[in-house]
Amino acid sequence: MGSAVTATGIAPVLQSRFSPLRFDSDHQLSEADVAILLEAARWAPSAGNSQPWAFHFRRRGDAGHAALVDHLAASSRRWAPQASALVVNLAQREVDDSGIEYSEFADYDLGQAVAHMTVQAHSMGLACRQFRAFNLDALHDTMRVAPGWQILTMTAIGVAADDDQPIPRHRRSITDLITAGVAPPDHDTTDQPRRA
Numbered sequence: 691m692g693s694a695v696t697a698t699g700i701a702p703v704l705q706s707r708f709s710p711l712r713f714d715s716d717h718q719l720s721e722a723d724v725a726i727l728l729e730a731a732r733w734a735p736s737a738g739n740s741q742p743w744a745f746h747f748r749r750r751g752d753a754g755h756a757a758l759v760d761h762l763a764a765s766s767r768r769w770a771p772q773a774s775a776l777v778v779n780l781a782q783r784e785v786d787d788s789g790i791e792y793s794e795f796a797d798y799d800l801g802q803a804v805a806h807m808t809v810q811a812h813s814m815g816l817a818c819r820q821f822r823a824f825n826l827d828a829l830h831d832t833m834r835v836a837p838g839w840q841i842l843t844m845t846a847i848g849v850a851a852d853d854d855q856p857i858p859r860h861r862r863s864i865t866d867l868i869t870a871g872v873a874p875p876d877h878d879t880t881d882q883p884r885r886a
Contacts, residue, residue, distance in 0.1 A: 707812045708859065709819040710850035715772040717849040719749050723814065724775070727847070730810030734803035742796035743803045746778035746833060757832055758824075758844070766823035773819070774848035778829070779804050780839050787837035800842060807845070817850045 724747055731745060748755040750773065758776045759767070770776060781796040793799065808818045822843050830841055862870075 703809055703813045707808070708817065710817045712769055712851035712853070713773040713817070713846065713848040714851050717774050719774040719847065724749070726814070727807050727810055731803040731807040734799070734806040736799040736802070737793055737795040740793045740799065742782040742793040743800040744780040744782070744839065746780065747775060749775045758829070761825045761829040761832065763823035763825070766821050770821070770846045772848070773846035775846070777845040777847060778833065778841055779843045779845060780835065780841050782839050784838035792838060797842060804843070804845060811847055815849070816847055819846045820844075821846065
């Protein structure tokens, strides 16, 4: 398995992570695997320990898996059904249907929990691919999502197909990461002497 184009020093599980284009349709996730993945997500940080996340986890062949496949877009239907499991990722934004905000950081915290699950999966020799190519409204209705909750994304989890190797990947520079998104200061007067 290839590695990202990166500086040395980051954890190997992060360096080797990639999102496969195809999954091994023979691989099966055990119940123990599922429990470990959910445990990793469970221990992600959240604002005020609110834990505003939920995971609708369906292994290939399990009851409910076909219903998820039914709502996939054409682009994801080409590869996602072959993954060992599909996971619907939900965030709790409101308290029931009261209109009262449950957590203003729900989406952010769900993202952290999904990232924890993803890194844990890769440490187990699995691969994950995050996606949003599905009929959100239809899936919401099929799952009878509870008031206050919202489906955000899905994750396909499994083993990459033998012929699916990561292509060279690149990321924005660290300089760009720390300078993008904000206006530069006009000038820095911190250390300039003040006139009497």
